[in-house]
Amino acid sequence: MNEQELQRLVEHISITIFRKPFRHRASFNRRLKTTGGRYHLGSHDLDFNPLVLELHGMEELEKVVKHELCHYHLHLEGRGYQHRDADFLNLLKASGGSRFVKDLRQAGIVAPPKWLYSCSACGQMYPRKRRIDLKKYVCGKCKGKLKITG
Ligand SMILES: [Zn+2]
Ligand SMILES: [Zn+2]
Known part of the structure; x- marks a missing residue:
């Protein structure tokens, strides 16, 4: 999806769900980390x-668009546009927007195990993030001795 398509999506959701036009710009921003x-x-x-x-x-993106459009329309109308405001919570519920964004951490960012026993x-095999004490730990399946493999 490019930015033009995103712009059209936001305009479309705004007019069909909120019955009001979106007259500003919608763009993608990769610097947003954990917010949608x-x-x-x-x-x-x-x-x-x-x-x-x-x-x-797509379905999740539409929910995030609805969430942001709740902020947008309420703020422009001088109503309660913040997360804790009743106006916001009611409009969010009515429009079907998401309350919290789903986990945006990418699988690859989680550190892979450093040690392989x-x-x-x-x-x-026992991949582990930290070194383990070979005198203390034995194989969980057969109680055999563990050794470092990599
Ligand atoms: Zn928000
Ligand atoms: Zn074993």
């Missing part, structure tokens, strides 16, 4: 994290 989107109070523009679409698909008797 952001409403700019000053410019009234919306930013969206491309990871929402990449990791969770194996059982010297049955060969069972």
